[in-house]
Amino acid sequence: MREIVLDTETTGLDPQAGHRIVEIAGVELINHVATGETQQLYINPEREVPEEAYRVHGLGLDYLKTFPTFAEQAQTFLDFIQDARLVIHNAKFDLGFLNAELEWTGRPRLTNDSVDTVEMARKRFPGAQVNLDALCKRFEIDNSARDFHGALLDCQLLAEVYLELRGGRQPGLALASESGRTQGTSSGPQFVKRERTPREPRPHAPSEAEEQAHQAMLAKLSNPLWQQ
Template identity: 65%
Template sequence: MNLLREIVLDTETTGLSPAGGDRVVEIGCVELINHVPTGRHHHVYINPERDMPEEAFRVHGLSEEFLRDKPKFAELAQGFLDFIGDDPLIIHNAPFDMGFLNAELEWSGRKHLVNPVIDTVTLARKIHPGARVSLDALCKTYGIDNSRRSLHGALLDSEILAEVYLELIGGRQVALALSAEAESQFRSGMVRPPARQRPTPLPARLTDRERELHAAFVGEMGDKAMWLEYLTIEVELRA
């Protein structure tokens, strides 16, 4: 069985246009295998080598001071490329993020990305025509908790987008995922199969003489002894 690996991706930037000198300041990626989050992620803050406009700061809260000692994109590019490989990218409003990433790659002397891209904005518009398809609106549609999203953040938004994407493609199918996980654990030896029942029960360990002595002992306690009730039930079941 071939495994489908997808990367849910988001960026934060200094503005809206790489052509106007805006830069990427944060990248967050979340790995999915067969539509299930694996827990692996890639997350970096980036020194944009320029100031941070107030409008952008109000969106993501990343200040010029905070980013000043962070690595530059050229220093982080290879790690990012190694993580995403050539697998499909899941991005909300993909032209925006892809435009910035390809500009940064070009400025660092690298080729543009050629990964397949799934734009969840386009996907959501097909599934919910006429409805609002912002990430917050889709969280409300699918009952996804986004209360931590007081500011935009690339990794957090990628984690939320992964949940939205799974709903857009038909839900989590938790039972199937758990079944596959259980099968995997069984094959790896983490879960043992239930013990088989014996074809015939083991013989009783008590002899008839021991039963007689036990009955006599209980009888000395009187006719209302609780043990007599259990002894009577056992005899009836064995008859």
């Protein structure tokens, strides 16, 4: 099963108010295990970045205007996610922006299945904080590099959180996956046939001394079974 852990950074909270996406990132999972395949796109929003948004992600227009617009990178994004299930922290927010951006380019809205990890966390920990930092702390996931809300780093952290929300890693499955890669295939673990050198049979016949000791023992017995 292919999933994409997805995150966006934006100029504000509402695309209908003219706010735009400035960064998209994704981390690929196969059967809930990260494959190492990622995508990170910086996007020219073609508008100013408000100071409150800059304080969140640290991406200003002077930097972003050197990158292509969403319209120019939309197909690259779609080619990466394909029909994978999307794993998003607060999915309504990110999907709202992505669908708005797609519609502005004349493309259809996303139809991918999605998983909202905020809803997963609320069901598992009612009444507790469920932001990404709080969940990293709860699951003892190192988020010390998270000075800003960078989309790719947040995806990598969310991938670990998602795994914990699903019940934690199953070491046997991870080892099996690594075993399969070691053998140069992506189709699963491979069993290696090993040649074994035959061992010469060990002799079991009693020695002369053992025969004499056995006869001496029988002589001490009354009507031993071995002599009937």
